[in-house]
Amino acid sequence: MEELAALIRARKEAIFARIAAAAERSGRRPDSVALMAAVKTRSAEEVAATVRAGVGFIGENRVQEGLAHLQGLDGWHRERMRLHFIGRLQANKARKALSSFASIDSVDGPDLARRLSRLADEEEIVRSVMLEVNLGEEDQKGGVPPGEAEALARLVLDQEGLLLTGLMGIPPFAQDPEAGRPHFRTLARLFSRIRSLHLDPDQFVFLSMGMSHDFEVAVEEGATLVRIGSALYGPRRSS
Ligand SMILES: *Cc1c(COP(=O)(O)O)cnc(C)c1O
16 A cells, blocks of 8 residues: 555656756746646545645546545545545536535536535535636537636626636647647636736636646646646546
């Protein structure tokens, strides 16, 4: 078991070395970028080992799996992790997601935003949320189109019970990581525009972009959070 944590820690450190180099290339501080483990299809043991390896941000795509990860962990692990929802959220799972995840990173439309706000109000909590932007406007992906992101941000900023903390985006898949660069630029531009609308800009901190194959380009373009799966765990298992 500790071998697994040691393996994940070694991979994490290799990723951080590449993050640091990319940050320096663009004149940024290496510690301005955090790493989130994308744990879809990974086992409870892998999630626990990830937390022991010192990765606290855990991103899960499915509500039920996220609940299972939490239930499989003791207090020591739970205190050291922050579970984010990064998948597509169905309306009928919104309440469960809201009460179990520390943040919902994939708010992609006014209906979901209003629903989450109402549920947060009912539960008497304030929940961190991020907007997901569909950078390539692909039908098969979630997210608000870039041209509608600012309007959605204004709406979320007006909702009680929700704290807007950032943006997440995934460019269309391409073998060449450079193909993502213009999309990362678009998201970074949206990020600074929306930050200027925020009443408390210090709370708007997550520019979540970049995955295993393109995180260095994303960091060069300003990412403050990269979401890494296969580079931490090996090739993806089918779900
Ligand atoms: C799977 C996934 C990732 C990580 O993908 P890798 O290519 O395995 O690093 C990041 N973000 C989201 C939303 C994902 O679903």
